[in-house]
Amino acid sequence: MKVKLFKIIGLGLLSFCLQAAPKLPKDIKWLSNDTDPVYASPDAKKGGTVHNFMTGYPITFRFVGPDSNGSFRSFILDNQFALIDVHPNTRNIIPVLATHWAFGSDKKTMYFKLNKLARWSDGKPVTADDFVFNLEFMRSKHIVAPWYNDYYTKEIDKVIAYDDHTLAVVSMKAKPDLHLTVSLAPLPRHFFGKLDKNFVKKYNWKIVPNTGPYQISTFKKGKHVTMKRKKDWWAKDLRYMKNRFNVDKYVLKVIRDSNIAWEHFKKNKIDFFNLTFPQYWHIKSKIPIFQKGYVNKIWFYNDMPQSASGMWLNQDRAIFKDKNVRYAFAHAMNVDKVIKKVLRGDYMRLQHGYMGYGEYTNSSIKARKFDIAKTKHYMQKAGFKRGADGIWKKGNMRFSVEVTYSAEPHTRRLVVLKEEAKKAGIELRLQKMDGPTMFKKFLEKKHDVAWMGWSTRIRPGFWEGFHSVNAHKPQTNNITNTDDKEMDKLIDAYRASLDAAERIKLAKTIQKKIHDVGCFVPTFMVPYVRRAYWRWIKLPEVPGTKWTESMFDRPFDVTTGGLFWYDPKLHKETKKMMKANKSLPPITIVNERYKMKI
Amino acid sequence: MRINPLTIKKFKRFKSIKRGYYSLLVFSFLILVSLFGELLVNSRALLVNYNGRLYFPTYGQMISGKVFGLDYDYETNYRDLAKRFKEDKSDNWVLLPMVPYNPFENDLKDDKYPPFPPSFSEKHYLGTDTIGRDIFARIIYGFRIAMGFSFILLLVNYSIGVTLGCLMGFWGGKFDLFFQRMIEIWANVPFLYVIIIIASIVTPNFITLIIIMAMFGWMGMTWQMRTTTYKEKAREYVLAAKTLGASNTRIIFKHIIPNTISIIVTYIPFSVSGGIVALTSLDYLGFGLPAPTPSWGELLQQGWANMNAYWIASSVILAMVITLTTVTFIGEAIREALDPKLHTTYE
Numbered sequence: 001m002k003v004k005l006f007k008i009i010g011l012g013l014l015s016f017c018l019q020a021a022p023k024l025p026k027d028i029k030w031l032s033n034d035t036d037p038v039y040a041s042p043d044a045k046k047g048g049t050v051h052n053f054m055t056g057y058p059i060t061f062r063f064v065g066p067d068s069n070g071s072f073r074s075f076i077l078d079n080q081f082a083l084i085d086v087h088p089n090t091r092n093i094i095p096v097l098a099t100h101w102a103f104g105s106d107k108k109t110m111y112f113k114l115n116k117l118a119r120w121s122d123g124k125p126v127t128a129d130d131f132v133f134n135l136e137f138m139r140s141k142h143i144v145a146p147w148y149n150d151y152y153t154k155e156i157d158k159v160i161a162y163d164d165h166t167l168a169v170v171s172m173k174a175k176p177d178l179h180l181t182v183s184l185a186p187l188p189r190h191f192f193g194k195l196d197k198n199f200v201k202k203y204n205w206k207i208v209p210n211t212g213p214y215q216i217s218t219f220k221k222g223k224h225v226t227m228k229r230k231k232d233w234w235a236k237d238l239r240y241m242k243n244r245f246n247v248d249k250y251v252l253k254v255i256r257d258s259n260i261a262w263e264h265f266k267k268n269k270i271d272f273f274n275l276t277f278p279q280y281w282h283i284k285s286k287i288p289i290f291q292k293g294y295v296n297k298i299w300f301y302n303d304m305p306q307s308a309s310g311m312w313l314n315q316d317r318a319i320f321k322d323k324n325v326r327y328a329f330a331h332a333m334n335v336d337k338v339i340k341k342v343l344r345g346d347y348m349r350l351q352h353g354y355m356g357y358g359e360y361t362n363s364s365i366k367a368r369k370f371d372i373a374k375t376k377h378y379m380q381k382a383g384f385k386r387g388a389d390g391i392w393k394k395g396n397m398r399f400s401v402e403v404t405y406s407a408e409p410h411t412r413r414l415v416v417l418k419e420e421a422k423k424a425g426i427e428l429r430l431q432k433m434d435g436p437t438m439f440k441k442f443l444e445k446k447h448d449v450a451w452m453g454w455s456t457r458i459r460p461g462f463w464e465g466f467h468s469v470n471a472h473k474p475q476t477n478n479i480t481n482t483d484d485k486e487m488d489k490l491i492d493a494y495r496a497s498l499d500a501a502e503r504i505k506l507a508k509t510i511q512k513k514i515h516d517v518g519c520f521v522p523t524f525m526v527p528y529v530r531r532a533y534w535r536w537i538k539l540p541e542v543p544g545t546k547w548t549e550s551m552f553d554r555p556f557d558v559t560t561g562g563l564f565w566y567d568p569k570l571h572k573e574t575k576k577m578m579k580a581n582k583s584l585p586p587i588t589i590v591n592e593r594y595k596m597k598i
Numbered sequence: 599m600r601i602n603p604l605t606i607k608k609f610k611r612f613k614s615i616k617r618g619y620y621s622l623l624v625f626s627f628l629i630l631v632s633l634f635g636e637l638l639v640n641s642r643a644l645l646v647n648y649n650g651r652l653y654f655p656t657y658g659q660m661i662s663g664k665v666f667g668l669d670y671d672y673e674t675n676y677r678d679l680a681k682r683f684k685e686d687k688s689d690n691w692v693l694l695p696m697v698p699y700n701p702f703e704n705d706l707k708d709d710k711y712p713p714f715p716p717s718f719s720e721k722h723y724l725g726t727d728t729i730g731r732d733i734f735a736r737i738i739y740g741f742r743i744a745m746g747f748s749f750i751l752l753l754v755n756y757s758i759g760v761t762l763g764c765l766m767g768f769w770g771g772k773f774d775l776f777f778q779r780m781i782e783i784w785a786n787v788p789f790l791y792v793i794i795i796i797a798s799i800v801t802p803n804f805i806t807l808i809i810i811m812a813m814f815g816w817m818g819m820t821w822q823m824r825t826t827t828y829k830e831k832a833r834e835y836v837l838a839a840k841t842l843g844a845s846n847t848r849i850i851f852k853h854i855i856p857n858t859i860s861i862i863v864t865y866i867p868f869s870v871s872g873g874i875v876a877l878t879s880l881d882y883l884g885f886g887l888p889a890p891t892p893s894w895g896e897l898l899q900q901g902w903a904n905m906n907a908y909w910i911a912s913s914v915i916l917a918m919v920i921t922l923t924t925v926t927f928i929g930e931a932i933r934e935a936l937d938p939k940l941h942t943t944y945e
Contacts, residue, residue: 341706342729372670388659390672408884412729415890416704423672430889434798 022160024168028102028111033094036087040243040563041540046229048566049249050537051270052552053261057222057254060204064138064145075227075252078556079212082185083112083131083169087240088545088559089594091358093179094240096558097126097186097211107174107498108157110182114165119234120188120209128161130186131169135159137187142199155181176498180458186211211235213245214556224253227556246565250555271537272552275530278346285532293584294574296535301528301595303546305460308353309453310523311403316472316481317448319397326518328378328392329401330368332424335523337370338413343524350522351598354460354511361460362508363597365515367522375424392425400427405451406438413523414451444474445481462491462510480519487513527596535587536571539564546594611935618931621924628921632742639735641700643676645693656695697721699732701739701892706730713900713907725909728900731890733910737917739892743804748873751808751815752866758816760862763823764850768831774824781817789814797885804887811876819865826858860936867929871922878918894918 058072063080083098093101098112118126137143138152157170169182188209207216213235217228227250235241253270255261262280265273266289275281275297289295313320313329320326339347352365368374379392379399387393391400403414411432418428428449433441442450454465454477464470468488470478490513494506514520529550537552540563544551548560555561577584613619636656637644646653648666655661655676663670666679680692698721699705705726706712712730716723724733766774793810796802802810830836831854839849874894880886881895889896894914901911 337706341704341708341711344711372672376671386662386671390660390662411889415702415729415731416706418890419703423670425672431801432884432888433801437799 022162024111024162024166025104028104030100030102030111030113031093032100033087033092034239036090036092036094036240038239038242039089039540039542039545041538041565042243044243044246044538044540044563044565045567046246046248046565048247048568048571049251050247050272050552050564050566051251051253052272053253053255053264053270055254055256055258055261058225061207061216062200062203063208064143064148065200066144068145072225072252074554075225075556076208076210076216078554078558078561079210079214080185080187081211081235081558082183083114084179084183085558086179088547094559095238096235101179103178104168104170107178108172109168109170110178111168112166114167115234115238116165117234118211120191120211121215121230122188122191122209124188124190124209125164126186126211127164128159128167129164130189131167131184132159132161133189133192134184134187137192137195140195140199142195142197144200156184159184174498176500176503177459212556212558213241213562214250217249222254224251226251240559245556245562247555265532268534271534273532274550274553275532276526276528278344280532281346281530282344290532291583291586292577293586294535294578295532296586297530297532297588298539298543298551299528299530299588299590300544300548300551301592302544302548303358303527303594303596304356304549305456305458306350306355306525306527307453307456308350308520308522309525310350310353310451311521312442312447312450312452312479313519313521314445314447314449314479314481315483315519316445317401319399319401319448320519322382323518324378324382325384325399327368328375328382328424329426330518330521331371331374331378332421332426333417333521333523334370334420335367335417335521337420338416339524342412342416347524347526348596348598350525352511352515352522353454353520354507355525356456356527356596357460357507359504360507362511365511366598368518370420370424372424375426379425386425390422390425391427398427399425400429401448402429402431403449403451404431404433404438404441404447406433406435408432410451442479443476445472445479447479450479460507460511462507462514463495466510466514467491480517482514482517482519484513484517487517533564535574535584536567537564538567538570542593543589543591544594608935612931615931615934618927618934621927621931625921625924625928628741628924629745632738632745635738635742636695638695639697639699639701639732639738640695641676641698641703642673643680643692643694643698646676646679646690647692648690650689697723697732697734699735701731701735702890704730705732713904713910715907716909724913725907727897727910728904728907733897733913736892736897737894737913740894740897741917741921743887743892744874744877744894745870747804747808747877748870751811751873752869754808754812755815755869756819756862756866758812759819760823760855762816763820764827764854766820766824767827768846768850768854770828777820781820784814785817787814793880794883794885797880801888802886807877807880807887811873819862822861822865823858826861827854830854830857860938864929864933864936867925867932871925871929874918874921874925 054072058070059067061076062068063073063076081096083096084093084101085096086092087094095115097115097118099115100113102111104110114126114128120126135152135156135158138148141149155172157172160168160170162168169184171178171181175181191209213233214227214229217226219225229245229248255264261270262273262284264270266287275285281297285297290297311333313326315321335349339345339349349367351367352362354361382394384392384394384399387398391398393399405414411430414428414430418430421428441447442452464477466478466482466487468483470476471481471483487510490506490510494503494510497503497506529548531551533552539551544563545560551564631638640656642655644654644656646655646666653661655674660673663672663674666674668674668679676692676694677698680694683690683692705722712726713728714722714726714730716725722732724737727733727736762777766777792814796810800806836849836853839853877886878893878895878898881893882899884899886895887893894917897910897914901907901914904910
């Protein structure tokens with residue numbers, strides 16, 4: 001009798017569940033992308049081992065929680081693929097774990113069909129439930145990661161699993177560029193099980209199953225980590241993954257000092273080296289291994305969002321209240337001379353604060369150039385006269401401003417600017433400060449001119465830096481104290497808009513507006529990477545993508561990583577030449593395919 | 599003014615110590631040169647003869663390029679002006695200083711990157727630093743700043759030290775006890791750390807740096823003066839003066855301090871060299887005077903970072919060796935000349 005009762009209750013529950021099971025809306029339109037250009041080389045061969053270095057050993061292999069935010073984490077996270085990503089050149093959505101996707105009419109929901117081939121590294125299939133688990137995981141108090149807790153609570157509403165291979169991710173609010181928010185990565189429920197308060201300790205050195213091309217195979221704490229290619233990787237034949245992730249093993253050795261790493265590189269104990277610093281590119285690389293052609297140099301221009309670095313004028317200072325004075329200041333900064341004569345022409349002039357954002361960038365804006373006549377024109381317009389010492393004066397106001405900075409290497413640039421500005425009648429007083437103290441001073445708006453750069457993101461943001469709600473008060477990023485009603489209107493509209501075309505138009509207008517306010521003097525950008533590599537490492541004809549930050553140091557990145565491969569024949573040949581001390585023609589590749597036009 | 603025969607004797611004695619005496623001559627010469635540095639090392643010309651009128655640009659306000667018929671408002675580039683006059687073959691001429699560069703300007707070239715090695719034709723006698731500034735100019739002006747710094751620091755330290763030390767020794771008792779303990783505590787504050795912390799919050803300028811250094815530098819002299827005053831106070835002449843009804847002020851200023859002056863003078867050269875070394879090392883570490891102040895420490899730092907540009911490190915090291923040796927030799931000679939043992943009746 002009892003058994004029967006249970007059965008009935010059980011059946012009842014089951015039918016209840018079935019009734020409550022979510023249903024996929026009928027009217028959705030599935031999208032996919034198998035037409036964008038591929039960027040890997042068809043000549044790529046699999047195999048080989050490459051060595052690179054890191055300056056410290058990771059404190060943990062956990063990717064969330066205390067001490068997890070080290071530089072090694074990207075090697076783990078890059079192997080945790082997400083549902084979709086964006087093509088590094090076209091910025092269109094490309095399939096990764098999902099084969100198809102669709103947008104909900106509420107502008108908050110995106111639907112995904114999972115690739116049925118997708119497997120965890122332990123062989124278990126990836127299911128929609130693993131995405132549901134991701135949300136549970138990220139919201140759990142046990143992972144001790146308040147930022148993730150907060151983000152996944154406030155930004156993501158829920159994940160709905162329709163069946164094993166169909167799901168929806170719902171954002172909290174309607175958003176422009178929804179796909180950048182809701183493309184979650186799965187986490188293996190079968191591996192983690194139920195989380196408890198021992199999570200942090202328990203998973204310190206656990207190797208979590210992943211979906212990417214590589215997995216940690218061996219490691220020796222304090223010495224090295226080896227990551228091994230999965231021979232039978234589920235995604236190896238996908239359109240945008242084919243011919244990529246080629247080497248069998250990627251070994252990261254701990255070398256705590258980059259000067260010592262350079263010696264390792266010269267002895268071929270590591271295969272790549274960062275030559276972005278002029279010192280290395282121009283001087284230190286004048287050694288036999290380069291001159292004899294055993295090592296190649298590459299200078300690859302990319303096209304990514306550039307840090308808005310330069311001089312930020314505090315408009316609450318009496319001297320900078322007048323627009324003419326701000327323009328005059330900009331025309332008195334001889335940035336081009338610094339680039340040409342101090343930085344060896346290696347850097348490029350930043351034209352404005354939002355370069356490299358693709359169609360969101362207003363490329364018609366040009367930075368104000370050094371021009372003493374223009375400075376004179378604007379200063380006279382503002383009612384100033386040159387004093388006996390050559391500096392502009394008006395009443396008891398003298399055009400002498402403090403430039404606050406923190407990086408010692410920048411002193412060389414600033415002293416040249418200072419001398420040139422003096423010619424234009426402006427005195428710069430250089431003030432070097434400790435990094436955090438400097439930043440505090442800026443946030444409290446106690447500076448005249450702030451010499452700094454902001455970090456970038458995927459789309460330009462204006463509210464923090466230029467909206468009047470953030471002006472005239474401490475601890476906001478509006479360090480220029482820009483307070484302009486029209487600007488506010490534009491920024492509010494940009495933030496409220498969900499329409500990409502409208503947002504692009506507004507972004508461009510705002511950039512023009514910022515240029516007209518003249519509170520920012522853009523200085524330098526470094527839109528390229530420079531590397532040295534032993535010649536048996538091969539790269540595609542176009543060695544990177546618009547968003548390539550390094551050809552070798554982010555080898556697992558889902559969109560830009562793993563384009564290089566190892567050529568055993570060339571390796572043997574080069575070794576022979578080295579033994580015989582014979583020279584090869586030295587090779588320096590300069591690739592300007594994606595170089596920004598200025 | 600009559601000079602005390604004893605003092606004359608001391609001077610003679612000092613003069614007879616050749617090493618110290620010549621060091622004094624060299625050192626005074628260096629100071630003299632640095633004081634008139636603008637006449638020797640400067641981008642401004644000493645004399646310009648333009649259309650029959652003479653100009654003396656060295657001191658005073660800048661003369662704009664327009665005055666000499668050039669097309670700009672800012673300060674005239676006299677090196678270019680000299681070249682131009684020569685090319686024009688006019689009667690105009692420019693008399694440039696020995697080194698026609700100031701310590702701030704960047705002499706950059708189109709095809710090469712600094713540091714540039716020493717060159718007589720370009721009048722960079724010691725080469726340029728990593729941003730193309732003349733090293734000789736930076737050494738001369740850096741010397742002047744270092745000397746000014748250590749003399750002012752010395753003045754501040756000694757005024758505090760002598761006053762407080764005298765009072766401690768003279769009054770004794772609780773006043774002495776209190777300051778003894780205070781100095782003991784204060785002396786334990788790690789001075790370099792404090793400067794580093796302060797320098798990271800505010801960029802120190804000349805005056806704040808002196809104040810910070812003086813805050814930790816007054817104790818040595820105070821200690822010394824306290825002991826000496828104690829000793830002198832117990833002498834019969836102080837007792838005699840007291841018996842005759844002399845006031846405390848009179849006793850201190852007329853009797854005690856003149857009798858301790860030899861000790862103070864002996865310490866001066868060593869404090870001067872200490873001041874130079876302190877400023878240089880702070881600049882070297884990047885916690886000294888703000889850029890672009892000419893400074894030996896900053897040059898030393900550049901030299902260290904660019905060992906292949908040997909002329910940077912070698913120039914500044916040579917300059918430091920010369921200065922510190924001469925100062926030390928002077929100090930030794932003074933000490934010997936003032937040694938009380940040589941002035942006893944048994945001589």
